[in-house]
Amino acid sequence: MSALVEVADLSVHFEVRQWGFLRLGAVQAVDRVALTLAEGESVAIVGESGCGKSTLARTLLGLHRPTQGEVRFAGRELSGLRRGELRAYRASAGYVQQDPFGATAPFLDVRRILAEPLIIQGVGRDEREARIRAALEEVHLTPVEELLGKFPHMLSGGQQQRLVIARALILGPRLLVADEPVSMLDASVRVEILELLRRIQGRRRLTLAFITHDLSTVRHYAERIFVMYAGRLVESAPVDALLDAPRHPYTQALLGAIADPDAANARRQRELPAGEPPSLLDPPRGCRFHPRCPHAMAGLCDRDDPPDFDVGERHRSACWLHRE
Numbered sequence: 097m098s099a100l101v102e103v104a105d106l107s108v109h110f111e112v113r114q115w116g117f118l119r120l121g122a123v124q125a126v127d128r129v130a131l132t133l134a135e136g137e138s139v140a141i142v143g144e145s146g147c148g149k150s151t152l153a154r155t156l157l158g159l160h161r162p163t164q165g166e167v168r169f170a171g172r173e174l175s176g177l178r179r180g181e182l183r184a185y186r187a188s189a190g191y192v193q194q195d196p197f198g199a200t201a202p203f204l205d206v207r208r209i210l211a212e213p214l215i216i217q218g219v220g221r222d223e224r225e226a227r228i229r230a231a232l233e234e235v236h237l238t239p240v241e242e243l244l245g246k247f248p249h250m251l252s253g254g255q256q257q258r259l260v261i262a263r264a265l266i267l268g269p270r271l272l273v274a275d276e277p278v279s280m281l282d283a284s285v286r287v288e289i290l291e292l293l294r295r296i297q298g299r300r301r302l303t304l305a306f307i308t309h310d311l312s313t314v315r316h317y318a319e320r321i322f323v324m325y326a327g328r329l330v331e332s333a334p335v336d337a338l339l340d341a342p343r344h345p346y347t348q349a350l351l352g353a354i355a356d357p358d359a360a361n362a363r364r365q366r367e368l369p370a371g372e373p374p375s376l377l378d379p380p381r382g383c384r385f386h387p388r389c390p391h392a393m394a395g396l397c398d399r400d401d402p403p404d405f406d407v408g409e410r411h412r413s414a415c416w417l418h419r420e
């Protein structure tokens with residue numbers, strides 16, 4: 097499989113200022129992340145709230161500029177794109193946000209919401225109408241005729257997220273970034289929306305980056321998992337290897353914290369280690385997980401940054417435990 101997205105040594109830091117001028121420091125939301133997504137691959141990026149998942153996702157979409165490092169899409173570096181090229185890139189990369197309610201303008205009807213990206217790309221009226229109808233069919237927002245004139249507040253939460261998905265797909269992207277696409281929805285519609293995304297991903301051979309804090313759902317929706325902690329990528333592996341034999345102490349703790357309904361797995365129900373993720377304004381030296389890690393080695397983990405170690409087939413873990 098050829099690479100579609102290549103991220104190298106990527107850092108995204110946000111300057112924090114008081115009264116607009118006094119520099120307090122920088123939030124290291126994403127720090128020295130490297131990853132590659134293959135064309136047609138479905139991956140999940142997981143981690144606790146505030147670990148930098150959304151910042152990474154938005155940087156893949158060209159919405160944040162890297163502080164350091166680069167993001168390449170189909171071989172082209174995003175920060176080197178000119179305005180017209182960036183517009184073309186936006187057509188290649190769809191975005192499904194967490195909050196479907198806030199993602200659409202309340203005063204536009206469904207037809208107009210879906211027409212907007214097509215108008216920006218200069219698509220003519222007849223073709224627009226045909227593509228809008230096809231998009232609504234694809235996400236099962238039917239009967240199409242009835243839906244076209246509705247406004248977002250007339251739709252249920254699940255219907256609104258289908259609309260957001262239709263809009264993300266309408267320009268025929270090669271990459272779809274879905275940031276916690278079901279976390280604001282009722283439990284009853286979550287599976288439907290996840291199934292829909294999976295079917296569309298398979299049918300269109302899309303590269304799907306699925307951002308979530310919920311490891312319990314990813315087995316069904318991703319081929320590979322990337323685990324983030326405090327702005328860093330700490331482990332990546334094919335989904336079965338990561339869920340069945342996690343190697344990084346943070347992933348092990350995260351998995352242990354999942355309430356697993358399967359009694360055979362009840363022994364895995366542990367708590368995350370005490371403490372909070374560190375402040376990204378002043379992250380700990382060495383491994384960022386070391387203050388919470390049960391295996392932390394004094395003089396090493398609190399001093400030196402662990403590199404990525406190969407611990408299996410396409411399985412990498414950034415932990416000093418693997419150094420032999």
Ligand SMILES: Nc1ncnc2c1ncn2[C@@H]1O[C@H](COP(=O)(O)OP(=O)(O)OP(=O)(O)O)[C@@H](O)[C@H]1O
Pocket residue numbers: 110111123124125143144145146147148149150151152309376
């Ligand atoms: N524009 C910004 N300016 C300053 N700090 C920011 C900005 N955007 C994000 N951050 C900070 O960067 C860190 C990572 O945030 P991010 O939203 O990427 O995490 P996340 O893992 O997606 O969390 P959540 O699941 O809660 O959305 C947080 O500390 C957040 O406060």
